[in-house]
Amino acid sequence: MSDTTDSGPMLAADGTPLKRSLARALRRQKIRALMLVAPLLLFVILTFIMPIASMLMRSVDNEMVGEILPQTVVEIQNWDANSGELPDEAVYAAFAADLVQAVKNKEHTKLGSRLNYEQTGLSSMFRQSGRKVKNWDPVTDGPFKEKLIKAHKGWGEIETWAAIKTHSSKYTSGYFLNAIDMQKTPQGIAAQPEDKQILITLFIRTLKMSLIITGCCILLAYPVAWILANLPARSANLLMILVLLPFWTSLLVRTSAWKVMLQQQGVINEVLVWLGIVADDNRLEIINNQFGTIVAMTHILLPFMILPMYSVMQTIQPTYLRAAKSLGATNWTAFWRVYFPQSIPGIGAGSILVFILAIGYYITPEIVGGTDGVFISNRIAYHISKSLNWGLAAALGAILLAVVLVLYWAYDKIVGIDNVKLG
Amino acid sequence: MKFTKTLLATTALTVAAGAAMADDMTIVSWGGAYSKSQLKAYHEPYSAKTGVNIINDDSSAEAVAKLRAMNxxxxxxxxxxxxxxxxxxxxxxxxxxxxxxxxxxxxAAPDGTSASEDFGDLLVSSCFIPQIVYSTTFGYRTDLVGDTPPTDVCAVFDLEAYPGKRSLEKRPINNMEWALLCDGVAKADVYDVLATEEGQNQALAKLDTIRDSVIWWNAGADTPQLLADGEVIMGSTYNGRLFSVIEEQKQPVAMLWDAQVFDLDGWIIPAGLSPERQARALDYIMFATDTQRLADQAKYISYGPARKSSAPLVGKHESLGIDMAPHMPTDPNNAKNTFLYNYEFWADYRDDIDAKFQAWLAK
Structure with a gap:
């Protein structure tokens, strides 16, 4: 190093090349910065990213079938589901051995409820057969084909074996197909029967109604935010409390309050009947439908629109409006050409907040939505807590997440995400 | 010095907390009046007897999902x-x-009858310890149904005789059965018919005739509220909820016991508990499901005790002082025409029929 000539690299004070010295300093800074955010990063990864990732993994995970029926899934590959014939004795023998073991481990009914999602009736077949095969010896008691069919006639049906074969792989696309009203069959991918198609409808309805709710929030919030931003601080603060008060009230209380307001014997209908606007036997139906959901959710999400709008409008100088007017603009032109463009970042931020919150809402639609006002999240909740089909719930959740990301990307392309301001 | 002290204090606290934990037992139930009846009839006497502190958790509605996650x-x-x-x-x-x-x-029962005989058919699963028999049935507003109050469950489907809204649970279970019963299917054949594609369509077609007049409920408290507000003229819910509307809140509501659907509620002990906790849970169950305790619960809520030997011991309501026996779903006067819920059928068909039902609702 000491005999570097003039043409060599530039050196720092301690004799190392300047480039390396700089890089080292930068690296040290980066590490320090990383150490500072490390606790938060770790927290987010542990409590947010990992649970969501593991939940989403369930949408393709199908290890259970192979784990509980290890011999059957190997043997059944030699059978053609479209041959029109039952599998041969080898498959039955493998299945009998697997089933006896599964009964010993108390896993057969678990598998039954998993396969019942695909083929109705398998749940009780596994439960009933489990009781009968308990004492079979898989080595000496064969042949099993007839014995199994005798234990439950369902084992003599091709559909049963086709369902097991179709859903025997370690990973499955079945849940995602179900989530878009399709299904996996031995003959390939097919649409669900028409009377079971519902999820696509719900996805579209969720998007449509979330957009309507966002629109209603913009219309209602804009004048409120404008007044708040242009009043003297004292009265603005007072009004602000009125905006925040409902925000601090429990979601359930506010939703239930709408029930009291909107139902047929409720406050609004009573007043309308009393005023003679509506006939007593022809009261308005304004709850337990889409209208009810839109009203209640607009009210609940309104503060999320007002607050970003307000903080953006506060930064708009009133002098601009005065300047525009003094140059001859009408009130409308001054507003539309000068004020409104400056308030767009607030509208953008509020809209993204409201839309994304609305798309995942479920408790309010559940209470006031009736039949045509419920969202896809109500179905997700149903599959998580009632039907326990977590694979399907995960697939629905993954699709919803993807839709939100795509919409976010589209928003960035059209409006530009830099154009969003929270204040 | 200070550090050591803190450390010692923390350790002591942790040990104390651990010791306290050992005497705590978490019992999960449905909340509301039902949990209160269990508190009075089971938890308080058990705590007095053993010193175990019972913590209540009202999570039964999501119990299966949560237990699966815990497991x-x-x-x-x-x-x-x-x-x-x-x-x-x-x-x-x-x-x-x-x-x-x-x-x-x-x-065992006081007279020595074994528990399996005392509970009889109600032991529907090897993990399940029955506690009460409840029924899902209809209540109607006595002042809104005209001069001929309904006596038949098919009044629900009769919009001409009983115009007005009715509330039904937002799921296929029970509704499909009632629809078929009122569409001329014999009681014994209901589940055979419902197992077929045509049967399911028949039930939905029957429900279709009243769909514009139905308010769908999710929580057991919805129908009592809707009846009290006069939003509906009749609606289905659990019989104990209707009892409280009629007898405790004195609303103009009456029971339509016809074709009530019997169902059972009871205890399970989660798998995977430590041996000590499991032993304590079993001890609690042994205590809480004996003949006297089950009869005691009926003092607070109108659900029938699951043991045959408890029935004669059912007395008066603890605060209203009325006889509880005539309010039990199992009372002969109420149980003239009952319908037995088929567990095996719904375990198999629940997902399939629910998808159809929801698609029908969304149409």
Missing amino acids: EAGNVTWDVVDVVAADAMRLCDEGLALEIDPDTQLA
């Missing part, structure tokens, strides 16, 4: 869980509940 996480925090029979069967199926031998692990 996957390897940390089951519940000791005893109150669930309906269908959920108990699913928990048993998934290996999430402990199997019980009624004759060694449950108390």
Whole structure:
């Protein structure tokens, strides 16, 4: 190093090349910065990213079938589901051995409820057969084909074996197909029967109604935010409390309050009947439908629109409006050409907040939505807590997440995400 | 010095907390009046007897999902869980509940009859310890149904005689059965018909005739509220909820017991508890499901005790002082025409029919 000539690299004070010295300093800074955010990063990864990732993994995970029926899934590959014939004795023998073991481990009914999602009736077949095969010896008691069919006639049906074969792989696309009203069959991918198609409808309805709710929030919030931003601080603060008060009230209380307001014997209908606007036997139906959901959710999400709008409008100088007017603009032109463009970042931020919150809402639609006002999240909740089909719930959740990301990307392309301001 | 002190204090606290934990037992139930009846009839006497502190958790509605999650996480925090029979069967199926031998692990009746005989057919799953018989049935507003109050469940489908809104649960179970019964299917054939594509369509077609007049409920408290507000003229819910509307709140509501659907509610013990916790849970179950305790619960809520030997011991309501026997779903006057819920059928067909039902609702 000491005999570097003039043409060599530039050196720092301690004799190392300047480039390396700089890089080292930068690296040290980066590490320090990383150490500072490390606790938060770790927290987010542990409590947010990992649970969501593991939940989403369930949408393709199908290890259970192979784990509980290890011999059957190997043997059944030699059978053609479209041959029109039952599998041969080898498959039955493998299945009998697997089933006896599964009964010993108390896993057969678990598998039954998993396969019942695909083929109705398998749940009780596994439960009933489990009781009968308990004492079979898989080595000496064969042949099993007839014995199994005798234990439950369902084992003599091709559909049963086709369902097991179709859903025997370690990973499955079945849940995602179900989530878009399709299904996996031995003959390939097919649409669900028409009377079971519902999820696509719900996805579209969720998007449509979330957009309507966002629109209603913009219309209602804009004048409120404008007044708040242009009043003297004292009265603005007072009004602000009125905006925040409902925000601090429990979601359930506010939703239930709408029930009291909107139902047929409720406050609004009573007043309308009393005023003679509506006939007593022809009261308005304004709850337990889409209208009810839109009203209640607009009210609940309104503060999320007002607050970003307000903080953006506060930064708009009133002098601009005065300047525009003094140059001859009408009130409308001054507003539309000068004020409104400056308030767009607030509208953008509020809209993204409201839309994304609305798309995942479920408790309010559940209470006031009736039949045509419920969202896809109500179905997700149903599959998580009632039907326990977590694979399907995960697939629905993954699709919803993807839709939100795509919409976010589209928003960035059209409006530009830099154009969003929270204040 | 200060550090050592803090350390010592923390350790002492942790040990104390651990010791306290050992005497705490978490019992999961449905909340509201039902949990209160269990508190009075089971928890308080049990705590007085053993010194065990009972913590109540009102999570029964999501019990199956939560137990599954706890089991996957390897940390089951519940000791005893109150669930309906269908959920108990699913928990048993998934290996999430402990199997019980009624004759060694449950108390015999006072006259020596074994528990398995005393509970009889109600032991629908090997993990399930029945507690009450409840029914899903209809209540109607006496002042809004005209001069001929309904006596038949088919009044629900009769918009001409009984115009107005009715409330039904937002799920296929029970509604499909009632629809078929009122569409001319014999009681014995209902589930055979419902197992077929045509049968399901027939039931939905029958429901279609009243769909514009139905308000769908999700929570058991919805129908009582809707009846009290006069939003509906009749609606289905659990019989104990209707009892409280009629007798405790004195609303102009009456019971339509016809074609009430019997169902069971009871206890399960989660699988995977430590031996000490499991032993304590079993001890609690042995105590809480004996003949006297089950009869005691009927003092607070109008659900029928699951043991045959408890029926004669049912007395008066604890605060209203009225006889409880005539308000039990199992009382001969109320049980003239009953319908038995088929667990096996719904375990198989629930997902399939629910998808159709929801698609029909969304149409």
